[in-house]
Amino acid sequence: MPRYVLCTFYVAPFSFAFAGFTWHGHSHSITKSKLDNVIISWNVVVYMYYVYVLQSELDKSWYIGFSQCIENRLDEHNSGKNHSTRFRRPWKLIYYEAYLNKLDALGRERFLKSGSGHRFLRKQMIHYFSICFT
Numbered sequence: 001m002p003r004y005v006l007c008t009f010y011v012a013p014f015s016f017a018f019a020g021f022t023w024h025g026h027s028h029s030i031t032k033s034k035l036d037n038v039i040i041s042w043n044v045v046v047y048m049y050y051v052y053v054l055q056s057e058l059d060k061s062w063y064i065g066f067s068q069c070i071e072n073r074l075d076e077h078n079s080g081k082n083h084s085t086r087f088r089r090p091w092k093l094i095y096y097e098a099y100l101n102k103l104d105a106l107g108r109e110r111f112l113k114s115g116s117g118h119r120f121l122r123k124q125m126i127h128y129f130s131i132c133f134t
Contacts, residue, residue: 049105051112053095053121056088060132063091064117066109070096095125 050070054063054077063085067073074093080086099105111117122129 046100049099049102051097051099051105051109052093053112054085054091055094056085057090057092058088061088062118062121063088064109064112066105094128095121 047068049066049068051064051066052070052073054065054074055061056063063077065073070093074091076082077085077091078089080089085091097105097108099108112121
């Protein structure tokens with residue numbers, strides 16, 4: 001099941017520049033003067049996309065991936081369902097980034113898998129690595 005964030009947005013009534021608006025499929029004819037003391041709120045479901053870095057507890061190697069649900073994906077890696085990570089189990093999550101746009105997350109995953117991305121991660125987690133390898 002994908003992860004999501006439930007956000008509530010409040011819209012100031014004076015931002016409506018028209019006499020009517022649509023609410024749940026019903027058209028309401030309300031003048032601006034009637035909207036002066038009303039705040040309209042919407043609950044919006046926002047799906048998150050995650051780029052993550054796993055570290056093998058066996059040989060300290062990394063695996064960089066993308067998912068909509070980090071917890072389920074980590075369980076898949078640790079249960080051996082992923083062929084490329086099966087033989088280096090167990091894995092632990094050491095880093096992740098969250099994105100609202102899937103293409104942004106996929107682009108970031110591609111970057112982190114590059115040499116520049118590996119250098120970025122080593123700089124980003126310098127304190128983690130100094131504690132783990134001392």
